[in-house]
Amino acid sequence: MSSSSFFPQTAVISGYQQARRRTDTRIHDVFLSFRGKDTRASFTSHLYASLQNAGINVFRDDDSLKRGHCISKSIKRAIEESEISIIIFSKNYAKSRWCLNELLTIMECRRSIGQVVLPVFYDVDPSEVRHQTGEFGNSFEYRWNNPNINLSKTVREKKLLVKWRKALLKAASLAGFVVLNFRNESEVIKDIVNNVTHLLDKTDLFIANNPVGVESRVQDMIQLLDQDIQQSNDVLLLGMWGMGGVGKTTIAKAIYNKIGHNFDGRSFLANIREVWEQNVGRVNLQEKLLFDICKEMTIKIQSVENGKNILKDRLCHKRVLIVLDDVNTLDQLDALCGSCKWFGSGSRIIITTRDRHILCGDRANHVYEMKHMDESESIELFSWHAFKQVSPTKDFIEFSRNVVEYSGGLPLALEVLGSYLFDREVREWKSTLDKLKRIPNNQVQKKLRISYDGLNDDIEKEIFLDVACFFIGMDRNDVTLILDGCGLFAEIGISILVERSLITVDDKNKLGMHDLLRDMGREIIREKSPEELEERCRLWFHDDVLHVLSEHTGTKAIKGLALKLPRSNEKCFSTKAFKKMKRLRLLQLSGVKLDGDFEYLSRNLKLLSWNGFSLTHIPNNFHRENLVSIELQNSNVSLLWKEDQRLEKLKILNLSHSHCLTHTPDFSYLPNLEKLVLKDCPMLSEVCPTIGDLTEILLIDLEDCVSLRSLPRSIYKLKSLKILILSGCLMIDKLEDDLEQMESLTTLLANNTAITTVPFSVVRSKSIGYISLCGYEGLSHDVFPSIIWSWMSPTNNLPPLFQTSNIMSSLVPLDVPHSSSHELSSISMYLPNLRSLWVECSSERQLSHDAAIILDALHTINRKELEPTATTSQVSKHSLKSLLIQIGMNCQATNILKDIILQNIDVNSSGGCLLPGDSYPNWLTFLSEGSSVTLEVPQVEGRNLKTMMCIVYTSTPDNITSSGLKNVLVKNYTKATIQLYKSEALVSFEDEEALRVVSSIEPGNKVEVVVVFENSFIVKKTAVYLVYDEPSVKRFSTEEEPTDDFNQNRKKKNRVE
Secondary structure, three states: OEEOOOOOHHHHHHHHHHHHHHHHHOOEEEEEEOOHHHHOOOHHHHHHHHHHHOOOOEEEOOOOOOOOOOHHHHHHHHHHOEEEEEEEEOOOHHHOHHHHHHHHHHHHHHHHHOOEEEEEEEOOOHHHHHHOOHHHHHHHHHHHHOOOOOOOOOHHHHHHHHHHHHHHHHHHOOOOEEEOOHHHHHHHHHHHHHHHHHHHHOOOOOOOOOOOOHHHHHHHHHHHHHHHHHHOOOOEEEEEEOOOOOOHHHHHHHHHHHHHHHOOEEEEEOOHHHHHOOOOHHHHHHHHHHHHHHOOOOOOOOOHHHHHHHHHHHHOOOOEEEEEOOOOOHHHHHHHOOOHHHOOOOOEEEEEEOOHHHHOHHHOOEEEEOOOOOHHHHHHHHHHHHOOOOOOOHHHHHHHHHHHHHHOOOHHHHHHHHHHHOOOOHHHHHHHHHHHHHOOOHHHHHHHHHHHHOOOOHHHHHHHHHHHHHHOOOEHHHHHHHHHHOOOOHHHHHHHHHHOOOOEEOOOOEEEOOHHHHHHHHHHHHHHOOOOHHHOOEEOOHHHHHHHHHHOOOOOOOOEEEEEOOHHHOEEEEHHHHOOOOOOOEEEEEOEEEEOOHHHOOOOOOEEEEEOOOOOOOOOOOOOOOOOEEEOOOOOOOOOOOOOOOOOOOOEEEOOOOOOOOOOOOHHHOOOOOEEEOOOOOOOOOOOHHHHHOOOOOEEEOOOOOOOOOOOHHHHHOOOOOEEEOOOOOOOOOOOHHHHHOOOOOEEEOOOOOOOOOOHHHHHOOOOOEEEEOOEEEEHHHHHHHHHHHHHOOOOOOOHHHHOOOOOOOOOEEEEOOOOHHHHHHHHOOHHHOOEEEEEOOOHHHHHHHHHHHHHHHHHHHHHHHHHHHHHHHOOOEEEEEEEEEEEOOOHHHHHHHHHHHHHOOOOOOOOOOOOOOEOOOEEEEEEEOOEEEEEOOOOOOOOEEEEEEEEEEEEEOOOOOOOEEEEEEEEOOOOEEEEEEHHHHHOOOHHHHHHHHHOOOOOOEEEEEEEEOOOOEEEEEEEEEEEOOOOOOOOOOOOOOHHHHHHHHHHHHOOO
16 A cells, blocks of 8 residues: 655645745755665656656756766755755665765755755655664664674764664654555655645745835735635736836735745746847747646747647646736737636736836736835835844934935835945945936946837937936926927827836826936936037036036037026026037026027927026027927016017917016917916916917916906807916906807816806806816816805896706706795796705794795796697596605615505596505505695604605596606605705605605604696695615514504504595
């Protein structure tokens, strides 16, 4: 017979987990220790071949050593460099001093480095090995007592004997395999191979010596995976996206280690971007994936296409965990994970990438965006590398904070800079920090530059460099317009840079970039011409720019230049400094004056951003024809230019805070302008009427133009305008009715103006989504009801257009706190246009009076609607009809009641009907002649009112097909409230609305329910059912409920006939 492990296998696994820190030094998977004469040609040979066929690297001492090596040292090294040692104890194993010394080395490796040891007892009982008895004991005694063996009985040899005995005892006490029947040894070998394969699969990947912040991020990811495991057993693809060095691979390894053992197989394919470009790298990746999962070395993949078919066939029934690390092309994904159908149910595929586009569409079920480290995590990680402890030493605290701030939460930078600064003096730290301000760390830059080098073309690289030097913090739409004007196709280009984690766009649509990526971009420019500043394509560092402008050394290589100085340090340069900058397209100046002929500035200029422009107008000889954006904030201009020139390419004009500006330009010369910003121009009193010619305009900002008295009527013709800002225009007192013609206007900001009442044209606008006007601010659907109610207030006169417009139809609900008869009279004429009306009265007497006003108004409206068809109705025959109305939430009782009602309604010519009676405590019934029912709401112990249902019987002309219901009125005499609901509102009630109605009716309340029908309908009877929910706590009683007596008493007391 044969048997597998005789101790719990978990003991083996637990010991094996200790070996994970040695993974990176492993040379061999398995070391075989055996007595050659006993098993070399039989069991050991078969086991060795089976392990090799399973793809396991095995060291066997009789054929793995190179000739000329000292065997004892080589054997010791081989044992130490193996992940698992298998000891094959046979009857004569202990006769070999060689084997016993191997055993000592193996057990020492188990103790010191956590090596896994698997004993195999071949034709020998484990207890004989443990205690050196039986045939195995005889061979051990032979080792000691044989006179032919020169083993002197010295103290040293006696100590060695004790060590052997202890090693045998410990080794034979481990979980292992017993082979007692040669006929079944093949089954045991298969069992051993499976166990070794399983143990090797549990080898964890090295994460980090100090994995700061890893666990929290791993838990975030695993929570995503666990949620989907609960919801579905389908194959799940999870993407991890972030910039280089942010820790994607580290987190992926940690997840791989943590959950990998839960799968049938797992594989971690590292550095796919790099391996993919190597010779046969693509096929090697497929072969590694196949080997990791299936442990097969015999299959050779001939081509990528051949590999796809093999992977699909071999993995489709296995539940696997696969990590594809650093994927940067769709070809890689297609070759290694072409479809979810490649893998068995419940498989999980994790993809790490810098390119968000790789994960778009159905290529990933979830995308996890990597989070940068916070300050606390950054300090800890940096400290482990810089000081070999959890926090900085006292003298380096401030320096450490500076490095952490520079690193921006990027783990790569924290590790590299921390290691670089380890054990250095204070002066060396200072020098390093000063250098980093100009020249980034090369090791960090090399890693980050992979993303830049991987961009598709020079256009995308140009956009990245422009953003790094000039556009961080600017509006994405503005930058897109400017760079499109430079021929750079920025719309798609910026999207690609975002996908590649090279730039970010925040919730305010501002472009951002990690400081280290910014520095990397600038270093790319600097390193092309480290000595000759004027040969760099972009200049941004103020010392460099000052040198070039002062020395007039500018050349045609310069495409962009930025110089921003504080006003207290304003400098003046000659325009001749720009004479040779023929390719200059981006110019950003602040705190700078130019003197001379402006003709020297480039004709190719696309962006002119000049904060504090000191001239009163742009000179006539300044080349404007190619400008896309003119930004002259805080300028001294009184008018933009003296001579108009048609600027077809101009998209943005920003003259904000120009306190001397008195005139706007003639906009007919700016046909393609999209953004006009004239914020805080206090001397501007009028806007040129040609503003109506701006057919492409999207935004007009006139905020705080305090002298502006009115808007030109032509502005209301702008069909493209989306945002109009007038806040702070203190003298504007009117918005024209034409405003509703601005069909694209979505945002209107006009607070703090002289406008006192919201014009009706604003509410009538079909496009406005956000408003700030007359103290009202918010989304239109939230604000408009309040605006409408303000019109109805007795202190305000209703706008004339309100009386004839249909804009209010089914638009809003109205709550009327503390009503007056005057207010209700004002509202009543608009009742057809209100979805619902809730009125609070001061007393029951006022309630009766107000309800009469409302009902009179409804009946008057109904008569007017009836007049055109009155003649036809008079000659029509009448028949009896029924209508079921439900107000409230559905529950089991409501469903039962509705079924009973629908099954038992029997309307005949005499008006007879069969209706269910009380079913206490599920529902209670109240019935009355005519169109109203008055009741007192009873207390039902342990139950809450869930629903109110009404059955109405009407006499109706045969030629009328509608239900006829117009309104339902609920009068609560106890609370002095009136609720009116349009029939359409009842049909489309949301749960919250229904709950509000029902929850307002409490036990003890006296309530009247009134149904209002078209005038051609005659209401015969009305029944009201109060339906109660299930009890929150089930009551147990041996007595029967007094249903009949209770119902009879309740009917006598509460029902009003």
